[in-house]
Amino acid sequence: MLFFQSVDDFSESYVSDKIITTKDNKMKFAKSLLLVIYCSLITIHCSAQLHGQARIDSLLKELPKQKEDTNKVNLLNNLSLDYSSIDPDEGIKYGKQGVALAHKINWKKGLEAVNSTLGSNYQTKTDYSEALKYHFKALKMAEEMGDKTGVARNSSNIGIVYCRQSKYSTALEYFFSALRMAEDLGDRKGIAATSGNIGVVYKTQGDYPKALEYYFKSLKMNEELGRKSGIATNNGNIGRVYQDQGDYPKALEYFFKSLEVYEELGDKKHIATVTGNIGVVYKIQSDYPKALEFFLKALKMNEELGNRRGIATNTGNIGMVYQEQRDYTQAIDYYQSSLKLNEELGQRYFMAIDLSNIGSAYLAIVEDIDLNGGRATVVSSLSENKYRPAVSIPTGRTALITAAIDYMERGLEICQKIETLDILQDCYEGLAKAYKLKGDYKKSLEASDNYHAIKDSVFSQENKEEILKMGMKNDYERQRLTDSLKVAEKQKIAAINLKKQKSYTYMGMAGILLLAGFSFFIVKERGKSETARKQSDELLLNILPEEVASELKTTGTTTAKHYDNVTVLFTDFVNFTQASESMGAQNLIDELHTCFKKFDEISDKYGIEKIKTIGDAYLAVAGLPTADPNHAENIMKAAREITTFMEDRLSKMGTERTFAVRIGIHSGSVVAGIVGVKKFAYDIWGDTVNTAARMEQNSEAGKINISQTTYELVKDKFDCEYRGEVDAKGKGMMKMYYVG
Secondary structure, eight states: OOOOOOOOOOOOOOOSSSBBBBBSSBBSOOOOOOOOEEEEEEEEEEOOOOOOOOHHHHHHHGGGOOOOOHHHHHHHHHHHHTTTTTTTHHHHHHHHHHHHHHTTTTOOOHHHHHHHHHHHHHHTOHHHHHHHHHHHHHHHHHHHHTOOOOHHHHHHHHHHHHTTTTTTHHHHHHHHHHHHHHHHHHHHHHHHHEEEEEEEEHHHHHHHHHHHHHHHHHHHHHHTTHHHHHHHHHHHHHHHHHTTTTTTHHHHHHHHHHHHHHHHHOOOHHOOOOOOHHHHHHHTTHHHHHHHHHHHHHHHHHHHHTOOOHHHHHHHHHHHHHTTTHHHHHHHHHHHHHHHHHHHTOOOOHHHHHHHHHHHHHHHHHHHHHHHOOOOOBBBOOOTTTTOOOOOOOOOOHHHHHHHHHHHHHHHHHHHHHHHHHHHHHHHHHHHHHHHHOOOOOHHHHHHHHHHHHHHHHHHHHHHHHHHHHHHSHHHHHHHOOOHHHHHHHHHHHHHHHHHHHHOOOOOHHHHHHHHHHHHHHHOOOSSHHHHHHHHHHHHHHSSHHHHHHHHHHSSSSOEEEEEEEEEEEEEEETHHHHHHHHHHHHHHHHHHHHHHHHHHHHHTTTOOOEEETTEEEEEEEOOOOOOOOOHHHHHHHHHHHHHHHHHHHHOOOOOTEEEEEEEEEEEEEEEEEEEESEEEEEESSSHHHHHHHHHHTTTTTTEEEEHHHHHHHHSOOOOOEEEEEEEEEEEEEEEEEEO
């Protein structure tokens, strides 16, 4: 269950909301854009400081009076900035008008400023690719103008987007770049702001000492500068650290300090925000009356401000309080209200949270039923929610589980589209539980594997950097790394085998013995001899591509890489679950091993990189890590050999002893790299992978189903049968082809 909290504010950027020009329209930088970025418990939410509807109304009244000059660009930029936190679509509309006018009058400084503001609007909409596009445009312009303050500001904004995407190493890279530039400029306000932002990243990673170090550094500087807004932000963020550490009295102490300063400033939006955060602390301590008191106060304040984002946040939080009290009717009611508001706002990130929370509520009802002999003992009351949509809660255990899965999968699809890992992780965790309750252990295992892979990947880069900081300065230490990799990979092999057996058989004890055997073998081979190193290298090459393994051994880390032209293949066995029930445990494992071993041989034959197996699915890609102009053709040849092999095997052994296979293929771009620290895994990500999976899901037994993109690459070399447009889940109508 995920609750919203709007602290971990990114500190104010050190710029103003007006761009000053000289009489001949050459720019002087007196002050630039004032940007305050907000972060929630499970998000980093970008928002311009809200000056109120009265200010927006005033700006709109002035707009028709302005000439086509720099003053009008300023006004359009301010409108875009003020709308960014409450209605980013309106903010984008005025921002694009500002860009057009700045182009028309050839005002580069104005163009840089409005592009930066547009990036913030897209960030609020959780459209991170567009946000980065505009922030990078603004950064490039600032660099071309030699505007160091602008470079620092845009670097910080880019860091915020990367942090929002859980790309913490990249975020820190841009934040530290901004900090160094602020220090070079002697800009104490900028140093304070960026130090606070660095604290946000460390806090998000759970490095609380580092987070407090940078928060207190920022707080001290803001106190010296007399910057009350910065002091309030710092106090709120420090409160969040103490909250996460379980020191709730300290957390409340700093939240109330933050609240007091915001009340002095008359900053109603932040008063509402911190009031909600105080409610979160009481909720964590199970003081539900107090939690509801503060959430309802915050809700009322946001209603008065017309801040629908704040309304949605507190509506969702109220739902969580009701769920904790097992009033599931009220809980789902409020969750649905939050979802409806976020859909209207286009807030996809928060929609994913709402969907996950609704799914968790349905699962909570199921668990309540299971604990009470098939009868739910839930509290149910009439809703007091004025935002209430028409909500119908299903009855019956099966219907509840189905509904939970539906909501979780909807949340999952949104997370995959916006490429955010934190909520994706929670959706997979919820799906693993839901499928287990349903009795679908195969899908439960797949969801659980994805959950753990994402959990590892969120911190993998940072942890690898910490390993390097420990100082691998000589061959002996490098050999220790190699040995560690050997241990990790052998443990991974054992763990995969164990998971397969647990999923489809009752041979858990055999898997444990296998794992113990591997562990004994590993300990025995941990010497530094040449033989051990050679065996380590061979094992590593079985896990990672040669190029990646070499980089990892040499430097102790690897860099994720983008590949523009690859082709991805997914295979899956048809009716695997039913077949596994009749084959017997050992026969099942033996048959999987035989089939996947042959798939590996075929992949090697055509220079294809096997990525992984997921249960009975097989994922491979052509065109990386070494570029291959014939990537689509080679995948097609491999796919045909796989289908021929499985058809021959099926005709000889029958459906009771082996399986039929279906294949899906799509071409495009991917990102590839290592995830995890304790169990290294080379993996690929991107929409190309998701689309290849959809091709497989819409294929049939013995068939190879390809996308329009792949068809264009292979149509002159293979016989293809057009299937028409097929509705692919999460993708809409897509043209597909069967390959003969």
